[in-house]
Amino acid sequence: MAKRVSTKDKILNAAEALFAEHGFEQTSLRQITADAEVNLASVNYHFGSKKALIQAVMARYLEVLMPALDRELAELAQRSQVTTRAVFDCFREPLNELRQVRKHGPTIFLSLLGYAYADIQGHLRRYTMDHFGDVMQRLLATLHLANPQLSPVDMFWRLHFVLGATVFAQVSGPALREIAAADFGEAIAADQVIDRLIPFLAGGVDAPTE
Amino acid sequence: MAKRVSTKDKILNAAEALFAEHGFEQTSLRQITADAEVNLASVNYHFGSKKALIQAVMARYLEVLMPALDRELAELAQRSQVTTRAVFDCFREPLNELRQVRKHGPTIFLSLLGYAYADIQGHLRRYTMDHFGDVMQRLLATLHLANPQLSPVDMFWRLHFVLGATVFAQVSGPALREIAAADFGEAIAADQVIDRLIPFLAGGVDAPTE
DNA sequence: GTCTATAGTATGATAGAC
DNA sequence: GTCTATCATACTATAGAC
Numbered sequence: 046m047a048k049r050v051s052t053k054d055k056i057l058n059a060a061e062a063l064f065a066e067h068g069f070e071q072t073s074l075r076q077i078t079a080d081a082e083v084n085l086a087s088v089n090y091h092f093g094s095k096k097a098l099i100q101a102v103m104a105r106y107l108e109v110l111m112p113a114l115d116r117e118l119a120e121l122a123q124r125s126q127v128t129t130r131a132v133f134d135c136f137r138e139p140l141n142e143l144r145q146v147r148k149h150g151p152t153i154f155l156s157l158l159g160y161a162y163a164d165i166q167g168h169l170r171r172y173t174m175d176h177f178g179d180v181m182q183r184l185l186a187t188l189h190l191a192n193p194q195l196s197p198v199d200m201f202w203r204l205h206f207v208l209g210a211t212v213f214a215q216v217s218g219p220a221l222r223e224i225a226a227a228d229f230g231e232a233i234a235a236d237q238v239i240d241r242l243i244p245f246l247a248g249g250v251d252a253p254t255e
Numbered sequence: 256m257a258k259r260v261s262t263k264d265k266i267l268n269a270a271e272a273l274f275a276e277h278g279f280e281q282t283s284l285r286q287i288t289a290d291a292e293v294n295l296a297s298v299n300y301h302f303g304s305k306k307a308l309i310q311a312v313m314a315r316y317l318e319v320l321m322p323a324l325d326r327e328l329a330e331l332a333q334r335s336q337v338t339t340r341a342v343f344d345c346f347r348e349p350l351n352e353l354r355q356v357r358k359h360g361p362t363i364f365l366s367l368l369g370y371a372y373a374d375i376q377g378h379l380r381r382y383t384m385d386h387f388g389d390v391m392q393r394l395l396a397t398l399h400l401a402n403p404q405l406s407p408v409d410m411f412w413r414l415h416f417v418l419g420a421t422v423f424a425q426v427s428g429p430a431l432r433e434i435a436a437a438d439f440g441e442a443i444a445a446d447q448v449i450d451r452l453i454p455f456l457a458g459g460v461d462a463p464t465e
Numbered sequence: 466g467t468c469t470a471t472a473g474t475a476t477g478a479t480a481g482a483c
Numbered sequence: 484g485t486c487t488a489t490c491a492t493a494c495t496a497t498a499g500a501c
């Protein structure tokens with residue numbers, strides 16, 4: 046079983062690694078095609094433009110994550126008791142399934158999400174918002190079950206603080222793990238960051254308002 | 256009293272506004288000098304390089320914020336009871352003092368901080384870490400007074416989740432406020448975001464570990 | 466201090482041979 | 484589908500006249 050990887054996939058794989066590390070705008074097509082060991086012109090041939098390549102990279106993950114998250118949230122909503130913690134635990138399995146896409150899929154995706162979200166230019170914001178808008182609504186509804194005392198506006202903001210802490214932790218993750226290892230002599234795997242994160246997020250969402 | 260603004264300050268003012276909106280790398284010297292209505296070459300004359308300009312922009316805020324934060328934390332540490340909430344409230348007044356630098360100083364600074372922190376290139380990370388390293392240590396110590404049950408490693412991570420939620424909220428702030436206004440028909444000022452943020456952060460830090 | 470002019474380099478995209 | 488070669492454009496930085 047020889048591993049025949051198409052040029053298109055070679056480009057996607059090289060691109061997502063560079064995007065996750067340096068961001069979208071900071072990564073050039075020349076870097077991507079050099080890493081992928083394909084010709085510079087092949088990006089335009091297969092994807093049409095850099096914008097389209099970025100969207101293709103995101104789509105590969107969104108198409109796996111979204112249905113899985115949908116399933117988990119729907120299942121949770123049918124239970125009698127819904128806690129904030131349970132809502133965030135709904136992300137664990139869908140994120141894990143991103144390993145089907147790539148070995149370090151969960152980590153890569155969250156980094157990409159961070160850069161996509163911070164991207165002010167708009168084309169990616171619109172693209173991700175179109176997809177995430179739906180999930181946000183579902184999430185808001187489920188979190189409301191767990192915290193009926195919070196107003197919709199409060200919940201909206203807290204959900205975005207959650208997203209902020211998450212993607213930021215991921216983007217800064219490598220540097221922070223380095224510092225933590227140096228200061229506390231204890232290395233922590235990328236996967237364990239999310240275990241530290243979830244209790245923090247649940248505590249923040251459940252906190253009393255001002 | 257005519258407002259005679261030096262070329263150097265014109266550049267700083269135009270640069271920080273563009274940096275806060277688009278990030279450092281995404282902003283060109285041409286945009287900056289055009290907005291500032293000065294010559295392209297004057298940036299290099301006054302600052303030496305784009306890197307040096309970025310640091311000068313950050314320094315203008317850090318030199319106001321740091322001593323003020325230092326003062327607040329030192330004062331708090333002498334009290335008998337220290338709560339997480341009280342630690343975060345220490346940021347309110349120092350952040351507010353950034354209005355001395357510029358009208359929307361607090362908002363601008365937090366956006367800049369977000370881009371600085373997300374910047375993987377290193378030169379700014381090193382620069383801000385050199386300055387923020389001290390404050391992080393002081394913060395960690397004060398937060399330990401409020402949460403003696405948390406290990407130093409736990410606190411380290413939670414503090415960075417806090418920073419993540421904060422800068423992310425600020426960078427995405429304009430877009431989020433727009434969405435919130437559209438969905439909930441209620442506009443919220445940039446300053447009020449931090450009022451929603453602080454209870455969330457305190458709840459997250461105080462949360463029980465796994 | 467401020468300007469013009471330009472060097473030197475990098476980018477995304479494409480035309481056209483194979 | 485893949486390649487070379489190149490276009491058009493942007494960037495930071497600097498030299499040198501005023």
